[in-house]
Amino acid sequence: MLKILSFKRQTPAEAAFGIFNGLLMLIICFLTLYPIWYVLVNSFNDGQDAMRGGIYWWPRELSLENFRAVFRSEGIMTAMGITVAKTLLGTAVHVFFTAMIAYAVSRRELIGRNLYMIIGTITMFFGGGLIPYYLLIRDLGLLDSFLVYIIPAMFSFFNLIIFLSFFREIPAGLEEAAKIDGANDLTIFIRVVIPVSMPVIATIALFHGVYQWNDYFTGMIYINNTDLQPIQTFLYRVVAQSSSNQMLAAMPSGVTINVTSQSLKLATMVVTTAPIVIVYPFLQKYFVKGFMIGSIKG
Amino acid sequence: MEPNAQVSVKAVSSQMGSTQMPSPQIGGPEAGSERWRRWLRKIYSQRYLQVMALLGVAWMIIFNYIPMYGIIIAFKEFDIIFPVSQAPWVGLDQFKEFLGDDEVWNVVRNTLGISLIKLIIGFPLPILFALLLNEVRSVLFKKWIQTITYLPHFLSWVILGGILATWLADVGIINKVLLALNFIDTPITYLAEPKYFWTIIITSDIWKELGWSAIIYLAAISSVSTELYEAATIDGAGRTQKMWNITLPSIKGTITILFILAISGVLNSNFDQILVLRNSLNESASNVIDVYVYHTGLADGRYSYATAVGLLKSIIALGLLLGANYITKKMNETSLF
Numbered sequence A: 001m002l003k004i005l006s007f008k009r010q011t012p013a014e015a016a017f018g019i020f021n022g023l024l025m026l027i028i029c030f031l032t033l034y035p036i037w038y039v040l041v042n043s044f045n046d047g048q049d050a051m052r053g054g055i056y057w058w059p060r061e062l063s064l065e066n067f068r069a070v071f072r073s074e075g076i077m078t079a080m081g082i083t084v085a086k087t088l089l090g091t092a093v094h095v096f097f098t099a100m101i102a103y104a105v106s107r108r109e110l111i112g113r114n115l116y117m118i119i120g121t122i123t124m125f126f127g128g129g130l131i132p133y134y135l136l137i138r139d140l141g142l143l144d145s146f147l148v149y150i151i152p153a154m155f156s157f158f159n160l161i162i163f164l165s166f167f168r169e170i171p172a173g174l175e176e177a178a179k180i181d182g183a184n185d186l187t188i189f190i191r192v193v194i195p196v197s198m199p200v201i202a203t204i205a206l207f208h209g210v211y212q213w214n215d216y217f218t219g220m221i222y223i224n225n226t227d228l229q230p231i232q233t234f235l236y237r238v239v240a241q242s243s244s245n246q247m248l249a250a251m252p253s254g255v256t257i258n259v260t261s262q263s264l265k266l267a268t269m270v271v272t273t274a275p276i277v278i279v280y281p282f283l284q285k286y287f288v289k290g291f292m293i294g295s296i297k298g
Numbered sequence B: 001m002e003p004n005a006q007v008s009v010k011a012v013s014s015q016m017g018s019t020q021m022p023s024p025q026i027g028g029p030e031a032g033s034e035r036w037r038r039w040l041r042k043i044y045s046q047r048y049l050q051v052m053a054l055l056g057v058a059w060m061i062i063f064n065y066i067p068m069y070g071i072i073i074a075f076k077e078f079d080i081i082f083p084v085s086q087a088p089w090v091g092l093d094q095f096k097e098f099l100g101d102d103e104v105w106n107v108v109r110n111t112l113g114i115s116l117i118k119l120i121i122g123f124p125l126p127i128l129f130a131l132l133l134n135e136v137r138s139v140l141f142k143k144w145i146q147t148i149t150y151l152p153h154f155l156s157w158v159i160l161g162g163i164l165a166t167w168l169a170d171v172g173i174i175n176k177v178l179l180a181l182n183f184i185d186t187p188i189t190y191l192a193e194p195k196y197f198w199t200i201i202i203t204s205d206i207w208k209e210l211g212w213s214a215i216i217y218l219a220a221i222s223s224v225s226t227e228l229y230e231a232a233t234i235d236g237a238g239r240t241q242k243m244w245n246i247t248l249p250s251i252k253g254t255i256t257i258l259f260i261l262a263i264s265g266v267l268n269s270n271f272d273q274i275l276v277l278r279n280s281l282n283e284s285a286s287n288v289i290d291v292y293v294y295h296t297g298l299a300d301g302r303y304s305y306a307t308a309v310g311l312l313k314s315i316i317a318l319g320l321l322l323g324a325n326y327i328t329k330k331m332n333e334t335s336l337f
Helices: A001-007 A012-043 A063-072 A074-106 A113-125 A131-138 A156-165 A174-181 A185-194 A197-212 A218-223 A231-239 A244-250 A259-296 B002-020 B031-047 B048-074 B095-098 B104-124 B124-134 B139-155 B158-170 B173-180 B194-222 B224-233 B239-249 B252-264 B270-277 B288-301 B303-331
Strands: none
Touching: A012 A259, A012 B124, A012 B139, A012 B158, A012 B194, A012 B239, A074 A113, A074 A156, A074 A185, A074 A197, A074 A231, A074 A259, A074 B048, A113 A156, A113 B048, A131 B048, A131 B252, A131 B288, A131 B303, A156 A197, A174 A185, A174 B158, A174 B194, A185 B048, A197 A259, A218 A231, A218 B270, A231 A259, A231 B124, A231 B158, A231 B270, A231 B288, A244 B095, A259 B139, A259 B158, A259 B194, B031 B048, B048 B095, B048 B303, B095 B104, B095 B303, B104 B124, B104 B194, B104 B288, B124 B139, B124 B194, B139 B194, B158 B173, B158 B270, B194 B252, B194 B270, B224 B239, B239 B252, B252 B303, B270 B288, B288 B303
């Protein structure tokens, strides 16, 4: 009631501020979306025709040839497969492993709990740096191995803290009941804690899934075998090293001449980005909640 | 309630102590082994939890602490074909070499220049954006703005690099527009010129992270008590007054903590971003510490030298973190630790 009244009591200056603010927000939204829209319409345009430029709002010669070429290219599809595999497996392993450790240290009776937390906190503020880390990966035999995407990324102390603050809010009664039934702590974690922690699991899964999907660095420095490189590393080589040769080499034979390396690049970018862009709005309410937990805990 | 309860417990136990004089702390060898046995029993009863926690500790020892130990090669002359233990000690030679290198000042200038401009422009903008977004009345409109402005955060720097390369190419849209408006006579290849590099880096970073960085402030704003606003409304405060006098002070703690973290990160460039946008033509503006470490270490194979440069960076970053933490603690009693 009070809110409605105060809205009606707006002074002209405040109303003007509201309109100005709304316009500013619209401009920000436009500036955010347009660069992406520009890539999108160009990727749906005939490649040869797009070289003339001037396609700003809508495809001039609508064509799906670029996308057909992407899906027929063996190199791109192999890289895409690696990305999908590392994202699914990496996220599942990361969420389970990090949550499991967070659950263990969330239990107050755990002996050594403070020591474990100190060991973890130090890692947030100091590290060995790139070269010692590279030598470790080499010594572990993870160079040119698919596991380099999974094992070194299976834990994050930062994410552990987000899990921890969520687990502390779980009513102890839930666990007690399971304990009386004779369940051990691992079973309680899997059967009781995981099912009630879906909001935080969705948040961390999104964060880590996006990391796995977008990471090109791991594939760039630890992987030489091009059959094991993810799509982002493939695109990095095309974009940053401007090696259109790689793009052309990845083109399947028999592709129509209307597809240029530029239009193929844009279409690959669209295909690479689409899955994340489609998924994140559905998880928005979870990660906003995750941030709220974080900000309250400070 | 709490302190009172503690006092009464203490009173009861001291009464008991005066009447019976049992001292649980001091005991013979039997009492000691009894405690030991109880401790073992407790460990055994939480064996599942211990294994779960220790798996994490083991992971951190391998992936965090072994590389920290690996830093010793900064004080050696390490060659990749021999094990670290066989490498000869060279003391601080690697550090001296770095500080005597002609490239060092350029690298430090680029790193600090980009970071400080990011800090001055990029740090306040999400706060301002969150404050203004909070003033949007329509819940649906607000939600749409949020969804849209989060979008670029989910694009990788490789994709954004591809978008920028398309926009900034000599036949790209930026040149087309500037030519049409007669601001320039000939197309400019922006990514090939060092003088545009910092602007590109900073603008694209703000574009990508503005909405996302605002989430944490929006979360902090949403926990501000509505009673404060209602009281201010009754006192006749306008919208902007409430924004500056209630909302902003209420999120001061969040701002402080993020500021400490930002300060400690000034030697960190956004490696992912710069690696995508740098090239041999803009090198004089794009060579930052992280890129320098990557190149001298992994491309040129000067492992010890690159480790020394990286270590120097980590130590200064840690010092900045502790320093910023100390100063903000003195100033307004909010701090990280």
